[in-house]
Amino acid sequence: MLHNNMRTIIISFNFFILLFTNTFAKGEGIVIHNNLQAIILAAGKSTRFNTGTSKLLAPLCGQAVVVYPARLFHELGVEVTVVTGHQKEDIESALNAQIESGIQYVHQAEQRGTGHALLCTKDMWNKEHIIIMNGDMPLVSPEIITKLYTMHIENNAAISFVIAPNDDPSFASYGRIVQDGSSIKIFEASEFRGLPIPQDYPVNAGVYLITKDFLVNYCNALQHNNAKNEFYITDLIGIANEADKNVCTLTASCDDIRGINTLQELVTAEQIKRTQLLNNFMKAGVRFMMPETNVIDLDVTIGRGTVIGAGVHLLGKTKIGEQCTIHPYTILDTATLEDNVTVHPHSVVSHSIIHAHAHIGPYAHLHLESDIGKHAYVGNFVEVKKSSLGVGTKAKHLTYLGDAIIGSRVNIGAGTIICNHDGKRKHTTTIKDNAYIGSNSTLIAPITIEENAYTAAGSTINKNVPASALAIGRALQVIKEGYAHKLRGTQPATPVTHTKPATKAPEDV
Numbered sequence: 001m002l003h004n005n006m007r008t009i010i011i012s013f014n015f016f017i018l019l020f021t022n023t024f025a026k027g028e029g030i031v032i033h034n035n036l037q038a039i040i041l042a043a044g045k046s047t048r049f050n051t052g053t054s055k056l057l058a059p060l061c062g063q064a065v066v067v068y069p070a071r072l073f074h075e076l077g078v079e080v081t082v083v084t085g086h087q088k089e090d091i092e093s094a095l096n097a098q099i100e101s102g103i104q105y106v107h108q109a110e111q112r113g114t115g116h117a118l119l120c121t122k123d124m125w126n127k128e129h130i131i132i133m134n135g136d137m138p139l140v141s142p143e144i145i146t147k148l149y150t151m152h153i154e155n156n157a158a159i160s161f162v163i164a165p166n167d168d169p170s171f172a173s174y175g176r177i178v179q180d181g182s183s184i185k186i187f188e189a190s191e192f193r194g195l196p197i198p199q200d201y202p203v204n205a206g207v208y209l210i211t212k213d214f215l216v217n218y219c220n221a222l223q224h225n226n227a228k229n230e231f232y233i234t235d236l237i238g239i240a241n242e243a244d245k246n247v248c249t250l251t252a253s254c255d256d257i258r259g260i261n262t263l264q265e266l267v268t269a270e271q272i273k274r275t276q277l278l279n280n281f282m283k284a285g286v287r288f289m290m291p292e293t294n295v296i297d298l299d300v301t302i303g304r305g306t307v308i309g310a311g312v313h314l315l316g317k318t319k320i321g322e323q324c325t326i327h328p329y330t331i332l333d334t335a336t337l338e339d340n341v342t343v344h345p346h347s348v349v350s351h352s353i354i355h356a357h358a359h360i361g362p363y364a365h366l367h368l369e370s371d372i373g374k375h376a377y378v379g380n381f382v383e384v385k386k387s388s389l390g391v392g393t394k395a396k397h398l399t400y401l402g403d404a405i406i407g408s409r410v411n412i413g414a415g416t417i418i419c420n421h422d423g424k425r426k427h428t429t430t431i432k433d434n435a436y437i438g439s440n441s442t443l444i445a446p447i448t449i450e451e452n453a454y455t456a457a458g459s460t461i462n463k464n465v466p467a468s469a470l471a472i473g474r475a476l477q478v479i480k481e482g483y484a485h486k487l488r489g490t491q492p493a494t495p496v497t498h499t500k501p502a503t504k505a506p507e508d509v
């Protein structure tokens, strides 16, 4: 359908998505004028996700899906309005937890389609240009937004929107761009009504930059007489085209515009994001022994020269210094590791800090704000909960340290247990510098072991131990010679000399 006198201009921009640098990702150097506001559509029911929880709340590299578009615009300095409805409270609190200020919410009480979600925001339209984006798109880069904005302004467009080549069968549910001469329209997959969906048409990404004037004048043209009985935001393209307004398209890569409708699509998008994160770290000098086995969250940082083993999970706000080694199958969740730390295999560290040159594991568990000093050593099957260990302190085997303040160069013997809970409340244990806790000691909190003090192996210690003292708290050993013969009614081969039971505890520890 070609109309020679049509004023409609369809402008397509193809561009190669560059591997963006950190500077670009943070939005530095990008000029987005303050005549732009963003609307994120996040009220949908997530029917295809089928988990009972909105897809927008699903964590992707540790961050809820809906936070990605909100953070993208927030970091570009663009005012953000989010349309919420289904599981509204949870979605708003996920956003508020990540973005400190400035998100406005509009309620869509009934989910009547993406066009209807947009119409719900009418009272909020206050900038010259409005960018609308589906809330389920976590992979859109800042460059796409700035390119779209630049193209839109330069071409004086009424609507500019992002499209992508359609070379992946997983895009079957996407809207298709049907272009014929100067006519352009989006057909929703559901509108093909049983006909084969043309595979060679590009897909609609779900990002639209629209001038406020056009929206105000034409939004009422949206209808819901379609297969789903919904208002489709995508109909605005055909409406603009028929009204002879400028419509521009920007072509991005399929991977950058992936939306999430199903759990399979969530996995695909997360793999893409994770690969981007891992590649950026490799460029920054971090060695991953088997990167395909690592899990890494968005806000993790890792210093150069660090080596990450197979199956390591780096979660939350974990920060790892330079020249560290994290051996296989360790999980670090919001852990801070200074430089030159070694974490041996199968350890779990959460919400704790490990200072330089310390060794952790194998099979260690550190949690609840534990603080491990420089050159300290927390060995196998040791749990450290809400405790601090000073410089060079060692707890190498089979130990529980809970609610303890432990000084420097302390030696915690194998099997030491701190009894921090009296059945009702938790109490603190203080162990001062250079103390030596004998193996299998049981320290009943609250208790203080002063500097240079010793506890004897196998002791139950429930009174404070003065500096440089030895505390022994165990049953005295009794030897009953020949007892086995008495029990079995047999005779000893040689006469037995009976010794008196020890009356003094041995001095060893």
Ligand code: UD1
Pocket: 041, 042, 043, 044, 045, 083, 108, 110, 111, 112, 113, 114, 115, 116, 117, 134, 135, 136, 173, 174, 175, 176, 186, 188, 203, 204, 205, 206, 231, 232, 233, 234, 258, 259, 260, 261
């Ligand atoms: C939409 C587009 C399709 C495009 C695809 C890209 C429409 C009609 N179709 O389809 O052309 O190829 O995105 O991923 O827009 N939402 C609301 N309120 C509603 C319905 C949806 O806020 O009443 C929100 C959803 O929470 C979601 C977003 O809008 O974040 C998009 O909705 P979704 O159902 O995922 O649209 P698609 O079918 O993927």
Ligand code: CA
Pocket: 134, 136, 259, 260, 261
């Ligand atoms: Ca979608």
